[in-house]
Amino acid sequence: MCLAIPGKIVEISSDNQDSALVEVVGVRRRIDLGLLQDDKPVPGDWVLVHVGFAMSKISEQDAADQMNTLRMLGEIDGAMQEVKGYGLEDVN
């Protein structure tokens, strides 16, 4: 439920500044940046993603640590399933 998934901002939409392409372990999906209005990320920044929304900006090291935490918690599959499901892709 409360998974926070680290992702790297790849691209901000040209027609919608609140929409960004994010990459999580090779999977690219669109997320919403609307909750980071006060501190907008730019391509190359790392963010913690929760239910399709960027929640906070983090460092690359923290992103790697968070990935490792998810792995240790046995939640990496759940996290990847969540990311793959964004945009209703990979959803039955």
Place this chain on the structure above:
Amino acid sequence: MRFVDEFREPELISKTAGEIRRLAGTERHYRMMEVCGGHTHAIYRFGLKDILPENIELIHGPGCPVCVLPMGRIDDGLAIAHEPDVIFAAFGDMMRVPGTQGSPLEHKARGMDVRIVYSPADALKLARLNPEKHVMFFAIGFETTAPSTALTIMRARAEGISNFSVFCNHVTIIPAIRAILDSPDMRLDAFIGPGHVSTVIGCRPYEWIAHNERKPIVVSGFEPLDMLQSIVMLLRQLNAGEAKVENQYKRVVPWEGNRAALKAMAEVFELRPYFEWRGLGFISQSALRINGKYAEFDTEQRFEVPGIRVTDPKAAQCGEVLKGVLKPHQCKLFGRECTPEHPIGALMVSSEGSCAAYYNYEHRKAAMVTLSSAG
């Protein structure tokens, strides 16, 4: 120390564990509540209890949104989804949660239009894709998730979408902590504060716990080292007779929280006068509903909600476990009638619930030991 070799910085972990033993001494008994279900899961998964001295007791708190949702709310949501041309959309975590007539997944098997979404934004996308249907998003979660629901509703308004509503079950963590502290059978010394909820609300809302209740609270990350460091910080405060709010998870949690997220919540939601929590009963001002300005997106204002109330089986002692009065395995139903495969009580439903976490790690471990010693 079960997984200690996998941990980052194992030497630092051993050193921190040594510091905990030194600070805890032997005389005093320390009772600390980890508020967040993610921490509960991590504590069992990492076997932290094997690292901690016996006089530090960790009590598992109410921070698992699936676990604290009363069964009546699931029944209400499913009853609305029975209306013609309604699509029931919810997170995967909700799908196996039993209502009195079965879980959403079981309703789907019986023909209901039930869809898993991984984001509230995708529930809105379903509404866009199915203009002839009404999409109802069954929203759950603490302050970590509520801002995303709020922003989705604002996006629906901006786009002029009229076939979308939210059945709002968002709850807030502070009133639950207050209810636990007010409970007469509760004895707690300190709190391990939730990590991701605090990215939104920040650390200030905890100040009354330190100032008025004189209990230390440390907002913590989820790695083993994070939690051990948080316990060191709590022990230092307790031994010095102090009560402060401290932030161990500074790399993610800003002291002031996320203002844009709080603003979105304030725009769309208002506090309910009271809300029922499974295991804890009614708690005043502990949940959110959609305010009048966004009434058209409120499932409860668009549809007739039956307002079903379901009493948990008397034998299930979820409330006592939730308040730390009983350990999960001390409940009469634990591991017999109530298992993660067939949950009866709230805390067995989600992997973040303390009974499910206890069952998945401790109970199965004990069973393996019995098997191997018998063999």
